[in-house]
Amino acid sequence: MSLPDNPFPGGAESHDDEDSPRARAEAQWRAAFEAAPLRDGTFETMSGIPLAAVHGDPPYPGQFPYTRGIYPSMYRSRLWTMRLFAGMGTAADTNQRFKRLLEAGGTGLSTAFDMPTLMGRDSDHPWAVGEVGRAGVAVDTIADMEDLFAGIDLGGVSTSMTINGPANILMAMYIVTGERGGTERARLSGTIQNDILKEYQAQKEYIFPPRPSVRLVTDLIGFTTAEMPRWHPVSISGYHIREAGSTAAQELAFTLANGFAYVEAAMAAGLDVDDFAGRLSFFFNSHIDFFEEIGKYRAARRIWARWMRERYGARQERSLQLRFHTQTAGVSLTAQQPEVNIARVATQALAAVLGGTQSLHTDSYDEALALPTERAARIALRTQQVIAHETGATNVADPLGGSAYVEWMTDEMERRATEVFDHLDKLGEGSILEGVYEGIANGYFVGEIADSAYRFEREVNAGQRIIVGVNAHTTGDDGETPTLYIADDVEDQQLARLAEAKQRRDGGAVVAALERLAADAADPTVNLMEPIIDCVRVEATEGEIVNALEGVFGTYTEPAVV
Amino acid sequence: MSGPDGDAAGAETERRQPVRVVLAKLGLDGHDRGLKVVARMLRDAGLEVIYLGLRQTTESILLAVEQEDADVIGLSIHNGGHLTLAPRMVEAVRATGTDVPVVVGGIVPDVDLERLAEAGVFAVLGPGASAAEVARTVRAAAARRA
Amino acid sequence: MTAGPAAGPTPERAAPHPDGEPPTAPGDVTALFERARGGDRRALGRLLTYTERGGPLADAVAVAAWPLAGAAHVVGMTGAPGVGKSTLTDRLAQVAADDGWRVAILAVDPSSPLTGGAILGDRVRMGSAATPGGPFVRSMASRGQSGGLALAALSAVRLLDAAGHDLIIVETVGIGQVEVDIARTADTTIVAVSPGWGDAVQANKAGLLEMADIFVVNKADRAGATDARRDLEYMLDLGHRAGWRPPVALTVATTGEGADELFKHVQDHRQHLRTSSAEAERRARHVAEEVRRHLHRWVDQLVEQPTRQTEALFAEVAQGDLAPSAAAQRLAGEVGQVPERDAPGADDEPEV
Structure with missing residues (x-):
């Protein structure tokens, strides 16, 4: 009623x-x-x-435990943010794309970095061959970051940076870019993913072992809490856990457990929970099982609110409210009859909206084949606009609340997640953070995810699970989908830029800054953000800074769980 | 005990020797879901999988192939680097004077299939390849080597 | 695992293997063996395949290897899944290599009992295996029952030894019969545990006391490491073999901490064996064990791959015309009369 x-x-x-x-x-x-x-x-x-x-x-909606949404008016006040991810080639290429987006009325920039940058390696590292500028933009030095945002008022935009292992370094580069362009750090606004735990569990873009990596995360949380009130220092991401093959309940459980782990780590570093918890945000997947997804989002809000209040003693409402970004499931897209993906994405996007998301990225239908073409990306955006403006789904907050099935699904998601929390709590002897460390070390997370992925594949193989165009209704694939190609000369251009940057800087100052950083890294009580900013100022490369830290922190090899 | 009719030899032939396949990802990309699923598919089809996992180089794969005497190399490539990485692997194998077949798994646009075949890639397994297809392809690759 | 000795190549034998390569002549073994001794990794890799497959080629490898084997020190490394054996093995190999040893690693994992397939993932944790100057690493699936595996692993160790490696580490998972079998032929057996792994009583039940020459508490940076060490020491206080008290090393394999100490224990144990008055006795025991395993293989084969004559014999037993003991007695006579198998198609050059 x-x-x-x-x-x-x-x-x-x-x-x-x-x-x-x-x-x-x-x-x-x-x-x-x-x-x-x-x-x-x-x-x-x-x-x-x-x-x-x-x-x-x-x-x-807007009332504890926020199962029905974090705002009383939900989409009547404000639609979700329609965020699209951009980044390719050199920094200058992406800068052009950013400017077109801003001219079209956008206020949010979302940056994808290439694999070497994500892994903390310079473009001239042997690992980088063939990958420079391929899946995102290459950033080696502060000069690349300045090119990326050249001519853009950083005080007037919100920037999202999808980076984890070297997040502190890219954050430092962004801060120095702002400084040099006249925008002080306190006025910078945006989000950095900076969720290292899920890297060990799913996406595998880690550099250092878990403990020093979590220290870097808490350093960034502490730094932004003190100096950058408009910055979101962590986006706790289940998206990649799901893409790696987990179930919805595992995505929910592992992601929230990671969230609790960061809260425990930041509190252990001396921060007050209400000082930082309000700026933590989440990032979930929207897969194809419609009601399961909706139950997952509702359960996520309820669990987070209860745990933050009861276990971590948060008092401010904002600390209890789980805000999340959603992306439709890349892994659900098929290379067969790719246009059918438009229907999948629309269904998934609707689930995210009915589940109360704050921000949404819709995949392009051709992404199972290559990076999206502009046309495919436009259709993806239009899909969101149809849901927002035509369907009426935005008129009523939590429109499915009270449905016996949806409420049951929400409870069931919570029950399954609670089993995982209990397991991790036991593993960590009363600490979720320690439980997560142990689960990473003993292969619990990767094993659970691999089991789920394999179960799914076997069901598809056996025909127990129908995927249209893959194991049923396979006629009509004309195989003619235009795909995007990236010029091959990006790598050469970037290598020349890097060589030039190394040439013109003061080598002695770089060595001195890196040595200071290494010394500070050896002392766990030092917040490493300022020393990293100092390295960036003298134009140390991302790879050099990573090397300096690696010398102290070591590297990480995953457990051999297949 | 056994006469010229060769009973014992016949019995051995029936017990097939498992194909040994090295599975690895070349490059920096960390998406290993497909590689892990394929590893299990091959195990369940009776093959022996030498799993190298993420971030291998052509050199580290070759080293494993030599030491493990592998029959097939299975590469997972998901970041669009197939035109660079797969031919480089084939060349590296051939440079050692051997002909261990290379099978590529991942998303490869149809237009690139011919180029990979020309480069000497034995087969490409796309998303949606069934367990039977995966095992059949790897066995066929192993048989070609023999 | 084992090949039937046969009078000559059959049509089935001559045809290409449906699932691998055609076997080559024992004569090729000699050439490959020379190359392997000269440091050719690919030749050694191929010989290990022959060894693993069993049969006449494996026998030829074993015959070639035996006179040249005996110098290597063989270390068995075992422990429950997840204690970090592969990383520890890798660290131990690095320390030994830095000390000038030529190291080989044999990593044994179980095959799926249902399908016979296996996922061999130990190389993931062995960073040094991925470097050209690193140890020779071979992954081996158990492929069937423990007796056969123990024989194949042992033969592989002899081959690696003959090929010039001075330290051979055999890594196995768990503390089951296979591990006990393999440990029984290792010179030094290391048992790895992790903190919080259980008390001394559990260890005793698992039979570790008899098996281990060295204990390692890995992940020693975690809580409970010193407790685990204390428990082990307590257990050792209750009784250990005369002459050698197994030391308990603390390691952090992920950082390499303690690997030096572990290697020192291995060297100490090696020294102990060399100077021990019981060394000759131990060697004799090893030799007897090795011969016994080969003998077992022949016996198993007589029963598991019966010829027509053998089947006729079994039928007589089943009909009550012959006592099992009498049949066994007749078959025992056959074991000694195995005809040497002719070389199959020698034109099949190994593609190495």
Whole structure:
């Protein structure tokens, strides 16, 4: 049933006493809702039927434990952010793309780096051959970062950087870029992924062993807490865990466990939970099993709120509210009959919206084949716009709340995640952080994920699970999908730039800065952000800074769990 | 005990010797879901998988092939580097004077298949290849080597 | 694992193997063996394949290797899954190599009992295996029952020894019968455990006391490492073999900490064996064990791959015309009369 005495059309009459918990929840919701700004729009059906902003039972959206959403008005106030990921070739190429995006009215830039940059290696490293600028932009020195953002007012945009192992170094480069362009660090706004734990579990873009890596994460949390109030220092990511083959429940459980681990690590480093928890954000996958996904998002908010309040003693509302970005499941895209992927992506995007996401990236239908063409990327964006403006899914917050099936699914997701938390808690003898370390060391995470991935493949193989165009309905694949090609000369250009950068700098200053960094790294009580910024200022390369840290921290090899 | 009819020899022939295949990812990309699934498919089809995992070089793969006397090299490539990496592996194998076949798994656009075949890649297994197809292809590669 | 001796090549034998390569002549073994001794990794790799497959080629390899083997020190490394054996083996190999030893590693993993396939993943943790100057590393799947594996592993060790390696580390998973079999022919057996792995009673039950010459508590940077060491020391206080008390080393394989100490223990044990009055007795025991295993192979084969005559014999037993003991007695006579197998198609050059 809908809310009583609703100031908005479609509300029903109240049957409860004014002092009942329900009445209090309603009153509280209404006050919060009225305080929230509304975006322009008619909140009625296509046929003109007026709609209440929320239906069903309390707790309502915006109320603890936020199962139904973190805001009382949800998409009536503000649609989710339609974020698209960009980055390829040299920094100058991506800069051009950024400028086109900004000219088209965008305010958020999202940066993809190439594999050598993600792995903390310079473009002239032997590992980098063939990969420079291929899957993202190559950044070796501060000069590349300056090119990337040349002519862009960093105080006026929000930048998202997808980088983990060397996150502190790229953050330092961004800070120095801002400084040189006249934007002080406190005015910089954006998000850096900086979620190293899931790298050991799923994506495998790690550099150092887990413990020193988590120290780098907490250093960045501490640094931004003190100096960069508009920056989100970690985006805790389940996306890659799911892509590696986990189930929805494992994605939920492992991701939140990683979140708890960072909270424990930051608190152990002396930070107050309410000082940083409000700026942690999450990143989930949206796969094809529609209701399971929705249950997953709802359960995630509820678990996070309860744990933050009860286990970690957070008091501020913002610390309890799980905000998340969603990306549709790249792994669900098929190379066979690729246009059919548009239907998959639309379904997945709708699940994310019904699950209350704050931000969404829709995959392009040709991504199972290559990096997306502009046309395919545009269709992906249009898919979000159809959901936002045509479907009416945005009129009512948590429209599926109260459905017996969806509520059951939410409970079931939570129950399964709780089993994992119990296991990790036991492994870590009362510490989720220690439990996660142990689970990484003993192959628990990679083993669980590999088991799930293999189970799925066997089901597909046996025909127990139908994938349209792959093991059923396979006729009609004309195999003619235009794909994007990247010029082969990017690598040579980047190598020349790097050589030039190394030539013009003061070599003695670089050596001195790197030596200071290594000395500081050996002392676990030092926050390494300033020493890294010092290295960046004298134009040390990303690879040189990584090498200096590697000398102290060592490297990591994964457990051989296949 | 055994006469010229060669009972014992016949019995041995029936017990097939497992094909030994080295599985690795070349390059920096860390997506190993496909490699792990294929490793299990091949194990379950009765093959012996020497799993090298992530971030191998042509040199480290060759070293493993020599020491392990592998029949086939299986490469997983997912970041669009197949046109660079796969031919380089084939060349490296041939430079040692051997002909251990290279099978590539991953996303390869149709237009590139011919170029890979010309470069000497034995076969390409795309996403959606069934377990039976994967095992059949690797066995066929091993038989060619013999 | 074992090949049936046969009078000559059959059509099946001459045809290419459906799932591998055609076997080559024992005569090729000599040439490959010379190349392997000269440092040719590919030749050694191929000979190991022959050894692993069993049969006349394996016998030819064994015959060629035996006179040249005996100088290497053989270390068995075992422990439960997840204690870090591969990393530890890698570290031990590095320390030994730095000390001038030529090192080989044999990493044994179980085959799937259902399909016969295997995933051999030990190289992932052996960084030095990926470097040209590193140790020779061979992964071996158990392929069947423990007796056969122990024989194949032993033959592989003799071959690696004959090919000039001074230190051979055989890594096995767990503490089952296979590991005990392999340990029984190693010179030094290292048992690795991790902190929190259990108390002395558990260790005793698992039979580690008899098996281990050296204990390692790996992951010693974790809580509970010193407790694990204390438990082991306590267990050793209760009783150990005369003349050698197994030391308990603490290592952190991921950083290499303690690997030097572990290698020193290996050298000490080697020295102990050399100066021990029981050394001759131990050597004799090893030789007897090795011969016994080959003998077992022949016996197993008579029963598991019966010829028509053998089958007829079994039928007589089944019909009650012959006692099992009498049949065994007749078959025992056959064991000694195995005809030497002719060389199959010698034109099959190994592609090495």
